[in-house]
Amino acid sequence: MDQQIEGVRVYIHINKNDFSYREHIKQEEDDITICECKYNANDPDSACGERCLNVLTSIECTPHYCPCSVHCKNQRFQKHEYAKTKLFRTEGRGWGLLANEDIKAGRFIIEYCGEVISWNEARERSLAYASQGINDAYIISLNARECIDATKSGSQARFINHSCEPNCETRKWSVLGEVRIGIFAMRDISIGMELTYDYNFQWYGGAKVRCLCGATSCCGFLGAKSRGFQEDTDVWEDIDERCSLEDKPSSSMRPESMPKKRSKNNHNGPSRPLNGEQVDAKFVAQFLASKEAQEEILKYEEQREEASSHLHSLYKDEVEPSIKKKAIYGVDGVPTSVAEKWIRASCMKLKAEFNLHSSIIRNIACTPQRAPDEAKPSEGEPKP
Numbered sequence: 001m002d003q004q005i006e007g008v009r010v011y012i013h014i015n016k017n018d019f020s021y022r023e024h025i026k027q028e029e030d031d032i033t034i035c036e037c038k039y040n041a042n043d044p045d046s047a048c049g050e051r052c053l054n055v056l057t058s059i060e061c062t063p064h065y066c067p068c069s070v071h072c073k074n075q076r077f078q079k080h081e082y083a084k085t086k087l088f089r090t091e092g093r094g095w096g097l098l099a100n101e102d103i104k105a106g107r108f109i110i111e112y113c114g115e116v117i118s119w120n121e122a123r124e125r126s127l128a129y130a131s132q133g134i135n136d137a138y139i140i141s142l143n144a145r146e147c148i149d150a151t152k153s154g155s156q157a158r159f160i161n162h163s164c165e166p167n168c169e170t171r172k173w174s175v176l177g178e179v180r181i182g183i184f185a186m187r188d189i190s191i192g193m194e195l196t197y198d199y200n201f202q203w204y205g206g207a208k209v210r211c212l213c214g215a216t217s218c219c220g221f222l223g224a225k226s227r228g229f230q231e232d233t234d235v236w237e238d239i240d241e242r243c244s245l246e247d248k249p250s251s252s253m254r255p256e257s258m259p260k261k262r263s264k265n266n267h268n269g270p271s272r273p274l275n276g277e278q279v280d281a282k283f284v285a286q287f288l289a290s291k292e293a294q295e296e297i298l299k300y301e302e303q304r305e306e307a308s309s310h311l312h313s314l315y316k317d318e319v320e321p322s323i324k325k326k327a328i329y330g331v332d333g334v335p336t337s338v339a340e341k342w343i344r345a346s347c348m349k350l351k352a353e354f355n356l357h358s359s360i361i362r363n364i365a366c367t368p369q370r371a372p373d374e375a376k377p378s379e380g381e382p383k384p
């Protein structure tokens, strides 16, 4: 059935996974796990409550096999025992889902349903969706081989937004031989509160989407904790520490909406001569009385610049294209030869930085210095 809600991109509403891409697993009798619960009318928890062996191992009981029969409480996915929820329009994050009743911690809220597809199919689809202008991501990982895509058909769980301080989490349950994903309350949730979970979103390239969850511990961007994102960001900080995320040309986010990069150099001292964490060698050199000392520092500074610019070019010409084209779903896509070049270039840059820093320390410690008011560069000498 098509879900027609004003302003919502059309999708087909389903409340169980779609297995058009492969056969649904048929559970063999030998594979059915039967718990040891015994129904006792005086003990509500007796029929497959928290102590049930199946519940403890995240397996739903199989109807007709459970000793508690109709009293079994461990068939929540199968019986769609969802909490009451309601769709609402958020500020800046599209649609979201809120609790339409008070929800106790630990409660199963809703199943994340969609099409069960392979990772390869997911990669192709996500490229296709991006080219069709579908910017909301509805594909989540099911297991090492498969994903659930709720873009074209899914349950209302597809509307749950990400938060860095979520009140829900995803849990995987084995139901009649298939793994299924449920959204569960992490704490008590009052009626009217938005439901959120941490997407643990893996960023592998493309636009960096600013996270608008509003949490005090917000990471800033969807997928900011993922390896791909951190490598990409570190690379940029590493290549040129004056180049913040705002300057990065490949980012589709506009500078105004971007948070400022946090300075790692968070001390209260003077802002010069440090630029970020990078020593301003020319600035330091002007305080040295010895021309040889100045020249040595400037020579190492030049070597550092060369190593840095080589690393930068290598990233732009070889690493970034590999990440974008081949590794949408894993940085493993960067060829080993490129990774080796990258490691060598990084080591050269580190070595150049080490040489520069040790030269500065040695020369400051061992050669005479000019008084601050004399520290003006003469012709051929470095300018501050």
Ligand SMILES: C[S@@+](CC[C@H](N)C(=O)[O-])C[C@H]1O[C@@H](n2cnc3c(N)ncnc32)[C@H](O)[C@@H]1O
Binding pocket: 092, 093, 094, 095, 096, 135, 136, 137, 138, 158, 159, 160, 161, 162, 163, 209, 210, 211, 212, 213
């Ligand atoms: C699974 S959908 C969630 C429902 C979506 N808001 C909608 O209107 O259909 C995931 C998408 O919602 C948006 N989104 C979710 N959480 C967000 C957040 N904390 N900050 C910004 N955008 C968010 C992003 O576009 C993301 O790709």
